[in-house]
Amino acid sequence: MAKTLVLPAKKSPAAPPPSVKRSIVRRRRKAFNGVSFTVPYFLGFAVFVVAPLVIGLAKSLYTTQSSGLGFGGQTVTFSGFDNFARGLRDGQFWGGMWRVALFAVVVIPLTQIAGLVAALLVDEVGRRLAGRFRVALLVPYMIPGIVAILIWIYLYSPVVGPLTPFFAMLGVHADFYSGSLIWVSIGNIMVWSSLGFNILVVYGALQSVPPEIFDSARVDGASRLRIAWSIKVPYVRTSLVLTSVLGIIGTLQIFSDPMLFRSMTPQTVGRNFTPIMMIYDQAFAVGDLNYAAALSIILALVVGIISAIIYKLTNRAPI
Amino acid sequence: MNDRNRRWSAGVVAVVLALSMAACGGSDASTSTGPVEVEYWAWSPNNEPVVAKFNATHPKIKLKLVKQADNPTTATGLRNAVAAGQNVPCLVQNFGEVPSLLAEGLLADVTTQLEPSVEKKTFTETAVKGVTVQGKYYGVPTGAAPTFMMINRAVYDRYGIAVPKTWDDIIAAGIKLKPHGVQVMNLAGEDPSTLVSLVQQAGGTWYAVQSDAWKVGFLSPESLKAARIVQQLVDNGIVANQTYTDRPALIAYFDQGKMVSLPTATWQLANYETNFKRSIGNWQPVDLPQYSDATTFVTPAHGSAMLIPKGCRHLAEATEAGVWINSAKEAIDASYNAETGAYAWPGAIADPSPWVESAVPKNLFGSRRAEAAPIILKATKAGADPWLVGPNYTAVFKELQDQWALAVTKKITFQQLLEHMQTYTVADLKAKGISVAAS
Numbered sequence: 142m143a144k145t146l147v148l149p150a151k152k153s154p155a156a157p158p159p160s161v162k163r164s165i166v167r168r169r170r171k172a173f174n175g176v177s178f179t180v181p182y183f184l185g186f187a188v189f190v191v192a193p194l195v196i197g198l199a200k201s202l203y204t205t206q207s208s209g210l211g212f213g214g215q216t217v218t219f220s221g222f223d224n225f226a227r228g229l230r231d232g233q234f235w236g237g238m239w240r241v242a243l244f245a246v247v248v249i250p251l252t253q254i255a256g257l258v259a260a261l262l263v264d265e266v267g268r269r270l271a272g273r274f275r276v277a278l279l280v281p282y283m284i285p286g287i288v289a290i291l292i293w294i295y296l297y298s299p300v301v302g303p304l305t306p307f308f309a310m311l312g313v314h315a316d317f318y319s320g321s322l323i324w325v326s327i328g329n330i331m332v333w334s335s336l337g338f339n340i341l342v343v344y345g346a347l348q349s350v351p352p353e354i355f356d357s358a359r360v361d362g363a364s365r366l367r368i369a370w371s372i373k374v375p376y377v378r379t380s381l382v383l384t385s386v387l388g389i390i391g392t393l394q395i396f397s398d399p400m401l402f403r404s405m406t407p408q409t410v411g412r413n414f415t416p417i418m419m420i421y422d423q424a425f426a427v428g429d430l431n432y433a434a435a436l437s438i439i440l441a442l443v444v445g446i447i448s449a450i451i452y453k454l455t456n457r458a459p460i
Numbered sequence: 461m462n463d464r465n466r467r468w469s470a471g472v473v474a475v476v477l478a479l480s481m482a483a484c485g486g487s488d489a490s491t492s493t494g495p496v497e498v499e500y501w502a503w504s505p506n507n508e509p510v511v512a513k514f515n516a517t518h519p520k521i522k523l524k525l526v527k528q529a530d531n532p533t534t535a536t537g538l539r540n541a542v543a544a545g546q547n548v549p550c551l552v553q554n555f556g557e558v559p560s561l562l563a564e565g566l567l568a569d570v571t572t573q574l575e576p577s578v579e580k581k582t583f584t585e586t587a588v589k590g591v592t593v594q595g596k597y598y599g600v601p602t603g604a605a606p607t608f609m610m611i612n613r614a615v616y617d618r619y620g621i622a623v624p625k626t627w628d629d630i631i632a633a634g635i636k637l638k639p640h641g642v643q644v645m646n647l648a649g650e651d652p653s654t655l656v657s658l659v660q661q662a663g664g665t666w667y668a669v670q671s672d673a674w675k676v677g678f679l680s681p682e683s684l685k686a687a688r689i690v691q692q693l694v695d696n697g698i699v700a701n702q703t704y705t706d707r708p709a710l711i712a713y714f715d716q717g718k719m720v721s722l723p724t725a726t727w728q729l730a731n732y733e734t735n736f737k738r739s740i741g742n743w744q745p746v747d748l749p750q751y752s753d754a755t756t757f758v759t760p761a762h763g764s765a766m767l768i769p770k771g772c773r774h775l776a777e778a779t780e781a782g783v784w785i786n787s788a789k790e791a792i793d794a795s796y797n798a799e800t801g802a803y804a805w806p807g808a809i810a811d812p813s814p815w816v817e818s819a820v821p822k823n824l825f826g827s828r829r830a831e832a833a834p835i836i837l838k839a840t841k842a843g844a845d846p847w848l849v850g851p852n853y854t855a856v857f858k859e860l861q862d863q864w865a866l867a868v869t870k871k872i873t874f875q876q877l878l879e880h881m882q883t884y885t886v887a888d889l890k891a892k893g894i895s896v897a898a899s
Contacts, residue, residue, distance in 0.1 A: 206893035207563060207851065207892050207893050207894050208894065208895075209894070210672065210673070210851065211563045211674075211852070211889070211894040212559070212562055212563055212593060215563075298706065300702070300706070300709035300713060301708060301709045301712065404703070404705040405705060405706055406649065406703065407648075407649040407862075407865045408649035408701060408865040408866075408868065408869045411862045411865065412858060412861070413862075425532070425535075425536060426855075426858050427854065427855040427858060428539070428564060428854060428855070429855075
């Protein structure tokens with residue numbers, strides 16, 4: 142895009158003075174044409190991100206109130222930051238937040254390490270073999286999230302699934318719906334479905350490592366393990382930061398997994414199990430849109446702050 | 461450039477024209493003469509023949525069925541439509557309790573429209589109660605399906621256990637069945653309806669109106685009495701916790717003979733008939749167990765409603781259609797489902813006896829099939845509705861579901877559940893600015 146904007150401008154000085162004005166007009170029009178390509182994106186951004194954000198912010202500042210027996214209609218009153226104060230004190234909301242944070246601390250490093258190791262292994266084998274592995278590893282990522290969860294939920298089911306009888310055969314009693322195993326069950330789905338994407342990103346980064354470095358490392362007598370640890374890993378660090386930040390954002394907003402698990406095992410997964418589940422429940426089950434909007438904004442701030450901290454920390458560390 | 465400008469403006473004009481014409485088209489259709497169109501939202505199957513029959517017999521009203529995906533999508537759709545004040549349907553299958561939907565501002569007052577049918581005693585008093593709030597009517601009564609119990613008699617006989625008549629009998633049977641790896645009942649983790657029904661059967665209610673304020677009574681004697689029964693079922697470890705969401709797993713489980721008593725209603729029977737493989741014919745319909753100290757035979761029969769939303773422009777026609785669907789003989793006849801051989805249960809009218817026979821499936825009860833119809837009719841007659849719900853019951857029920865899940869898995873006791881619900885409900889009402897009477 143930059144080229145098409147700059148090239149005609151370089152040619153125009155050769156033109157006679159009267160045409161300068163016209164060339165400016167043409168340049169502006171070309172610039173306008175270039176900018177117009179971004180319209181669909183910004184339109185979408187405005188309609189689906191900015192507008193809901195503004196509406197959400199506005200909603201969060203109001204409270205819906207009734208009076209008497211509650212049948213005389215509702216009034217919406219401005220309540221300032223009351224909803225936010227309530228959200229900051231809400232034990233259920235923060236309980237869900239901690240639950241998910243703890244989960245994230247375990248599952249995100251796990252996904253990153255598994256993704257990195259798999260990418261390094263794929264990188265080690267020949268190019269043709271790698272292509273086949275890449276496709277196989279990507280299959281889980283290509284399956285839509287909800288479908289993947291449904292498949293796993295049936296695999297996990299203690300009543301109709303094959304896993305519980307299989308473990309029973311080995312003498313292990315495994316109820317994947319139970320409180321002690323529920324996060325393992327959800328974590329397994331998460332690793333399973335995000336591994337392919339992580340491998341793809343890291344493997345892509347590995348391809349851009351200059352081969353001369355490997356040659357010189359080999360000349361210096363470095364083992365394959367040493368090359369992987371001291372050359373490849375530092376080179377893909379930025380990719381790992383990217384997949385980690387995406388992982389954190391995705392995990393803190395985890396919704397569909399526990400929601401579907403809830404339908405199977407409501408004894409284990411409560412309605413406020415994760416922050417987004419609580420927001421959904423407030424908005425669509427309880428019907429308190431104002432409070433739900435305030436909670437959404439609090440969650441967005443928390444996710445933003447954590448992502449920023451991780452980003453800063455990992456980008457500062459020396460190679 | 462001029463050319464291009466002209467092209468652009470021509471395009472814009474065309475789009476604007478197209479949009480405004482589409483808008484006109486919309487309003488034209490609604491103001492034209494001819495039959496009044498009543499839009500009807502429902503997700504349950506087999507409404508089409510009823511609607512067709514209505515349209516064939518009512519030239520002045522055109523009922524238009526708009527099939528919905530399920531209960532939650534209907535709720536969201538209606539909330540959006542009422543909030544927007546546009547394309548509001550005039551009849552909607554019920555997805556909640558009338559008082560809480562009214563408090564949300566979703567329902568229209570149809571007192572004058574429904575009054576004639578109420579005076580003619582088209583509906584039973586219990587059914588009318590289900591649409592009444594503070595002496596006014598909001599919706600068309602659909603009544604309740606009679607509750608009774610079915611037991612796997614083959615298993616009861618195998619272990620020499622008598623047919624349970626009271627809840628205490630159920631507990632005693634459970635204790636005897638436990639060593640054989642058989643559970644006496646199922647309490648699904650998401651479904652507190654067993655507790656609610658027991659409170660209703662005891663004649664209790666969690667909400668009452670006391671001089672223009674709500675009196676919340678989760679700790680009433682009736683409520684505690686109900687809690688004691690469920691607590692014993694859970695404490696003795698004699699109940700299963702299979703979810704209703706995973707239907708195939710649930711049916712397979714019921715069919716295995718590992719769970720032997722099932723409070724049920726007419727509409728559930730067809731499902732068991734079609735899907736039971738091993739236990740079909742072993743089941744026996746019996747009266748719903750009573751409290752040991754009960755003096756009269758009672759079944760819970762809290763009435764439900766067909767909703768008429770606020771913003772519906774044809775209240776009279778909507779009420780007429782709703783009344784017809786829920787009470788006219790030809791409407792109930794038209795609801796025949798060839799697959800199950802049953803009619804939609806006419807829960808709001810005094811005499812459902814013409815349709816009872818068809819509600820009983822052919823094979824489920826084996827040689828005891830003939831016992832079913834009298835039991836269903838007895839349950840219908842004994843139906844009582846002491847139940848009243850408050851304006852915040854939607855939120856309260858969600859909280860109750862979560863608490864129930866904790867109680868059936870022994871994380872809390874049912875006493876603690878009721879105490880929590882009392883505090884929660886009072887706090888929630890007050891937070892919404894609603895008056896609460898001191899208890």
